[in-house]
Amino acid sequence: MVIDPVEQFKTVIKGNIEGLDQGIALLSGMTNEQYCMRAQPYIMSCIGEHLRHVLDLYYAVKADVDVIDYDVRRRGALVESCRLTGLAELACIKAWLLTLQPQMMNTKIVMSTEVSVVNTLVAQVETTLIRELIFVSTHAIHHYALMDISAKLCDFNTPKNMGIAPATLTALRNNPSCVQ
Numbered sequence: 409m410v411i412d413p414v415e416q417f418k419t420v421i422k423g424n425i426e427g428l429d430q431g432i433a434l435l436s437g438m439t440n441e442q443y444c445m446r447a448q449p450y451i452m453s454c455i456g457e458h459l460r461h462v463l464d465l466y467y468a469v470k471a472d473v474d475v476i477d478y479d480v481r482r483r484g485a486l487v488e489s490c491r492l493t494g495l496a497e498l499a500c501i502k503a504w505l506l507t508l509q510p511q512m513m514n515t516k517i518v519m520s521t522e523v524s525v526v527n528t529l530v531a532q533v534e535t536t537l538i539r540e541l542i543f544v545s546t547h548a549i550h551h552y553a554l555m556d557i558s559a560k561l562c563d564f565n566t567p568k569n570m571g572i573a574p575a576t577l578t579a580l581r582n583n584p585s586c587v588q
Contacts, residue, residue: 417510420538423574424545428502430552431459433567435495438559443491447561455558456488458551463487463494465544466501475532476540478521505541513538549573 434455435443444454460482468476487493519540520532553571560566569577579586 413513414510417508417513417538420513420541420545421505421508424505424541425502427545427548427552428498428505430567430570431462431498431548432495432502434552434555434559434570435459435491435498437567438491438564440489440491442559442562442564443494444489445558445562447558450561451554451558453554453558454488455555456491456494458555458558459494459498460485460488462544462548462551463497463501465547469537469540469544470501470504474518476517476519476535478519479530508537546573 438455443456446452446454464481465478467482468478468480487497514536516534517537517540518532519535520530523529523531549571551571556566556570559570572580
């Protein structure tokens with residue numbers, strides 16, 4: 409089977425943008441107070457903190473460096489407490505994605521991240537931009553699921569399919585009686 413790299417590029421960019429659009433829809437439908445609510449004792453982080461983490465991973469990929477470092481975080485940044493900043497940063501990442509070109513997708517890069525919960529242990533592996541865009545998109549969905557739960561525990565509605573993985577949505581489309 410021959411995979412058309414340009415079509416793969418378009419597919420990955422489209423999926424990332426759809427994910428970012430879910431975040432934009434969520435934030436557009438809430439107040440700043442809701443954005444900062446904590447659904448304690450179930451979830452300790454507010455929606456803004458989850459969004460900051462999602463954006464940090466995108467910024468790590470976007471950075472013009474030789475190594476993507478997923479451990480660079482902006483804890484305490486304005487985006488954690490200001491919904492409008494979150495919306496602006498989502499729009500910024502979306503605009504950046506639209507500047508990417510297919511020939512950039514398979515360029516070899518190095519990814520670095522901590523891998524131990526007991527000690528400071530860092531792994532570095534060779535990867536590609538397309539693979540890392542797939543990762544940050546699916547990682548965002550995981551955090552959107554947490555944001556969805558937090559929002560519901562704080563009594564406000566979220567967009568349809570918020571935080572549901574693409575493969576799960578396909579299974580539901582193919583078999584509506586399927587239980588998530």
